[in-house]
Amino acid sequence: MTVDPSLAELSDRLFSIAVALYSVAVVAFSAQLAFGRRPARQLVPAGSGGAGAPAAPPRTDRWGLAGLAVTVLGAAVHAGVLVTRGMAADRLPWGNMYEFATAVVLVGVVVYLVLAVRIPAVRDIGAFVLAPVVISLVATGLFLYTETGPLVAALRSSWLAVHVSTAILGFGIFFVSGIASVLYLLKLRSDARGAEAEGTFLSRLPGAVTLDRVAHRTAVFGFPIWTFAVIAGAIWAESAWGRYWGWDPKETWAFIAWVVYAGYLHARTTAGWRGRPAAWVDVVGLAVMVFNLLYVNMVSTGLHSYGGLD
Amino acid sequence: MTTTAPPRPAPAPPPPARPSLGTRVRGLWLRWWRRLTAMRTAIVLLFLLALAAIPGSLLPQRSLNQNAVRQYFADHPTLAPVLDRLYAFDVFGSPWFAAVYLLLFVSLIGCVVPRLAEHVRALRAAPPPAPRRLQRLPDSAELATPLTGPAALDVVEEELRVRRFRVVRRETGHADSAGSSGNGPELSAEKGFWKETGNLLFHLSLVALLLGLAGGKLWGYEGSILVTEGQGFCNAFQQYDTHSSGALVDSGDLSPLCIDLEDFRAEYEEDLTAASYTADIRYGGPGEEGEPATIGVNDPLRLDGDRVYVTGHGYAPRFTVTLADGTAFTDVSAPFLPSDQTTMSSEGALKLPDLGAGVEDQLALEGFFAPTGLMQGGVLTSIDPRPLNPQVAVLAYQGYLGLDSGLPQSVYSLDASQIERGRLAEVGRANLAVGETLTLPDGTAITFTGVSQFAALQFSHDPGQVWVLAAAIALLVGLLALLLLRRERFFARVGPAPDGGGTVLSVGSLTRGGGESATSFAELTGRLRAALDERSPTPSAPPSGGAAPEPEVPPSDR
């Protein structure tokens, strides 16, 4: 098994292109927020005959649509990063932290796009999703970059496909959920300030109820996937390391994240925890996921130290 | 300093008759039990569990890495004993960690068992009667139709049955004390029992999982051993280099199994990443010929309740020692532990206590092994994990090894205190390639004759494992049902239309879980309207009423 250097190089180039496209999308979505006006009621002059069909989409929508289009393009290129990397090394492209983080962010972008298509209000949070996406990708490229290479023996198992892909899916979905909860908390604050906040970016976000619902629904979607990923990891650990659960740091933090998200789902159905406290739990969940990726791979040592960093 | 007298307390009302001690204890117990099994407590306990696990990942743990704990004690001599008293190095076996999860599980059982009973009852009972005012439900609507009341309810029933609702018709409806009309024949329907079934399955599976985990710990054991090619071991605690066992394991009762390692191979990629390890073994009862098997990373030997893993590998250099009198000990060897996994440079010791007559004539070699050696500035290093050019750098010692001193010694290094005390003296050193010899001052010749591979094997017995897997699968199934299904109650009641012609059909629904209810309710009422129109001789009047605004939270409050 040899690494194809030209494909590996192409993958790296696509990575830069994806980051550039996402940055353009951030600009477009910001323009949508900046030039956007409050919904139509302020635009329609009194007595203009009311029921007339709305004309061409207002300018603000055009910025939003442009942002969406560029994001779709970015996601396609982003997928190309992983595909070419996998082809270069002739294996699944998630064998080290760089590849894992790149894939997680891609899932986050795709989840956002799916939501944006299904719930138009969600389009308005584009800037707030893609800015963290750009930051995460740049950090991934700067700090986690690893040359394309073959996998170590313990990773050569079909459970790699099952365990790591579902972990990536779950993480990417929680990424969007966490952002929605952060926005929900910000939105609540801006709502509380009332007229004073009028005209700020935050006042143009979708309503708090929508944000909360997006956060909850994505978490509900991600939780069984994450549960499955943890179970698959235990099954794999049983055959690779001789025990299904050993409180290795990575396992411990996966468990902590699982418990925090279970806490979030409970909080959402419990009087006194709903709303703000529940949203904070969701944010803590995302923080735990990121901590698990960065700290546990880079600082502590355990059986999971396949990060590929020297 | 002045003080003002407190106002006299008003005369206390006569104390109520003191309830008996039994009643009070029961009341107190009930109060605490209710508090423990409240959802809020469950949330707090979940967070406590997460918090309790954190030190276990940040501090070294004995169960994972004894050496790291020892190092921590050396680095933090004052702090470490204090932390140790708090079980900080055995977090996952500590009483306080157990306290949190046991409380959580008591809470869980207390929460789920009553719900289980209620669920079983609800499974057999008919859907409850419609609430008096359907308009108060989260989703409701009114449909006007020229059909008669019973005919309209027939249509509704049909539509609901197609959607797999359980439907009950009640002719009388609520007995309205005011005697007002408008409480005509009604219909209650319900579906989505699988959601609650999933909820119960999920939470009960958690309990089952914990039981399996605990059982596996109590009746399970694990032993590790380094086995050089051509050698073997039998499953007994005395044979293992290290072992651990649960409280209920009887050491005389281990599975009678012996393993021989016939051949070990490690394969590498071009960039020297390890690609695979495979061990050809024979396994069987003591004294049996044994069955052949090949095991490797990700591919253990699985026998009924027992598993044998390859967890690592390394090299065991072989030496022939020829004493001055011509007595030869051929192919003595000891496993050297890899100190660097990428180049497999290894360190170890070979102890030969029984060469000569006296205890002062013992011989030992301590050394460094390189599978592919390279001399750099007089220092031997390894540049490749494969045994392409095996070399050893050895220090030879003679004297008393102290093996029978009663203190345990590492088999991988010499006892430094024996050297310090001068009881063990260095008598020669050399870098040897295969076939080369180091001759000591007393005429003893030490020849490096080659290298064998050893495999680190682990024998594991965990009777709870299958149980845990089954519980995990049940948990996932329950979780999917719980999260994806929705539980729905649908009610309909007919009354005469205010203008006298036809019927007004009031419908309402109550949904728990599964996202947005308003859209699906609108869809269902749309279908009902169409079905009613189909059956009507003339198109129905435009409907009045509409879906109530959706509440902010689903009605799943507890």
Ligand code: HEM
């Ligand atoms: C190991 C601890 C626990 C875990 C991991 C866990 C997990 C979950 C999850 C993921 C849900 C789904 C939430 C949703 O509907 O969105 C749930 C629901 C629920 N849990 Fe737990 N749970 C645990 C302990 C408990 C305990 C101790 C109680 C009782 C005090 C409890 C009572 C409930 C109830 C009543 C629901 C249903 C909520 C509803 O119907 O909307 N759980 N649990």
